[in-house]
Amino acid sequence: MPDAVIVGTGPGGLAAGVTLARAGLRVDLYEGAAEIGGGLRTTSLFDDEIVHDICSAVHPTASASPFFREFDLAARGVDLLTPEISYAHPLDDGPAALAYRDLDTTAAHLGPDGRRWRALMRPLLDHSRGLTEFVLSGQRALPRDPKALLLLARGMLTHGVPPARGFTGEPARALLTGVAAHGVGRLPSPATAAVALLLGHLAHSTAGWPLPRGGSARIADALAADIIAHGGRIHTGRTITDLRELGRARAVLLDIAPKGLLQLAAGRLPARYVRALTSYRYGPGAAKVDFLVSEPVPWTDPAVGRAGTVHLGGTQAEMFRQETRTARGLPSEEPFVLLVDPAVTDPSRARPGRRPLWAYAHVPHGDHRDPTAAVRARIERWAPGFGDTVLAQRGMTPRELEAYNPNYVGGDIAAGATTLVQSVLRPTPRLDPYRTPLPGVYLCSAATPPGPGVHGMSGHLAALSALRREFGIRAAPPLGPAEAVAFPSRGPRKGSDHGHHAG
Structure with a gap:
């Protein structure tokens, strides 16, 4: 049984996975597509020797x-x-x-x-x-x-x-x-x-x-490699349609749009929070x-x-x-x-x-x-x-x-309208914008601060919040390559690590 489960492997989900795995937790990540990365995918479209960045290219x-x-x-x-x-x-x-x-x-x-x-x-x-x-x-x-x-x-x-x-x-x-x-x-x-x-x-x-040499997928590959090196597992081609599919992990982090949360948690969210997510503006x-x-x-x-x-x-x-x-x-x-x-x-x-x-x-x-x-x-x-x-x-x-990517609601690659209020109070006006009313459930997508971009901060900050509240871990784990061996891990995981290379 994993300690934490992450749905979505865009920059936010992968950064959350790195942070949680570095803290010694058993982490499973689920991705509906055949390849990880969300907006960080690179693949051949017209010619086997030429790769295209499917979503983001410059960072x-x-x-x-x-x-x-x-x-x-x-x-x-x-x-x-x-x-x-x-x-x-x-x-x-x-x-x-x-x-x-x-x-x-x-x-x-x-x-x-x-x-x-x-x-x-x-x-x-x-x-x-x-x-x-x-x-x-x-x-x-x-x-x-x-x-x-x-x-x-x-x-x-x-x-x-x-x-x-x-x-x-x-x-x-x-x-x-x-x-x-x-x-x-x-x-x-x-x-x-x-x-x-x-x-x-x-x-x-x-x-x-x-621009990353070779394409944006190189960033996703590096994040995924660190997660796997610290015992995490990545499951591709697995679409989650209901939070109950995730078992009893102590923390669930969702790299999804507010629209996706409404679908995954249908019938379980408080009415006031549902109204807030429903009124969230897309751009x-x-x-x-x-x-x-x-x-x-x-x-x-x-x-x-x-x-x-x-x-x-x-x-x-x-x-x-x-x-x-x-x-x-x-x-x-x-x-x-x-x-x-x-x-x-x-x-x-x-x-x-x-x-x-x-x-x-x-x-x-x-x-x-x-x-x-x-x-x-x-x-x-x-x-x-x-x-x-x-x-x-x-x-x-x-x-x-x-x-192609359900987080791009209506084609909104910014995961929410760029207004002064919504840029700060996204997705809802909460002191902890990552925590949802459901126990142990957090949002870590670009719909949370600091918003869109390949920076990893939404996932990292959501993971730090989950570590404090669900596991009593207040010290942020080291993330650098030099600390990879020194920081404790729970060792290798049983089960398959699905391929994630995107080109």
Whole structure:
């Protein structure tokens, strides 16, 4: 009988598994899909030699996360590669706006706004540890670095309240607004401004916006290997439909959306909690298109081809209008598109005449339309002739994304609408946001603080809560590779460890 059971093996579930297994508990993880990883899956789609990241590809918070800093991906053979230009934003009139890892180089390319960009980002970089530790936390305690919180609040007011002020030229406006659009919600808003400040300053940090060499599944593989090394078991192809299937484990951690909890615990939750989960707001959907192309994207501005991530949204005014319409459920033929050509950063992902391309568009929640034509048109706007390079393509609607991963309700890859209140009080206003009213049952998905992103913190913090409340263990277990042997474990487990390699 396991001490703890985890349902779902996305970043949250795997991080929870690492934390609990390191504390000496017997841990079982269940995954409905044939492969672990959730948003960290990498597989071949069109060509056996070319792998595509099915959900997430670029991981700005992976290096900044307190969990992954201690876990130390590099020491476990996961190379996080960083491009010279973290992200680019093509414009119709003039050269593209470019966010170099080097802040001064970025400022030098922004003309009169360079000084303002540096004034915004430099203090955030100086207080980066305090800022990321607060944002990537349960957000239920005062930050260790109060100045970081003041900088965040000031930036949110300056850039998140209409009219969004701070920059006079279109390149700087577009550069910041494009990263704010990662919040997948109305623009401008304080919540999306917070996303812009967090991800924007990380773009200029030493780690930048990295891609794992070989694909995102490498991160999932490293987490799973640590769980198994400490006696945990991973069961793939096993869909849990009722909590009663999990036996009498003292702790159950669920890497699932609130909608999934309502289904697994049907008839067992208090009415007030059911109402709170039912009223939980989901955000706009993502519609994804994977391409196999014959050559790099033929950008009008060649500098865009050196960026790890590309934002296709046009001017700040266009993005404000489009993202707000999308948040209201209004369809468009000109959606905001985020694009990644992985071989720019990781040349090993390409073969002669063949390379993967990853792109998704922001569309209304639950949209059923095939996104392929709209995404291709958006790329062609700033890269004429792109269509001639396409060898194969596959589009996924928000509904199909949800079928692939039930946590993406209506295609919402952020696991909840990005609003100021819901960003902090997700999924319900509870002092311990991970604990549910059911004894021993916890949520550890991106629907809990700190929210979306490959940072592992939702699972880690939920696991620490379970350790305190269910097992009386108050000291956080060490996570680093050096401590793997020294920290006590209960030894090997009987039973099968299902394969989990995803490409």
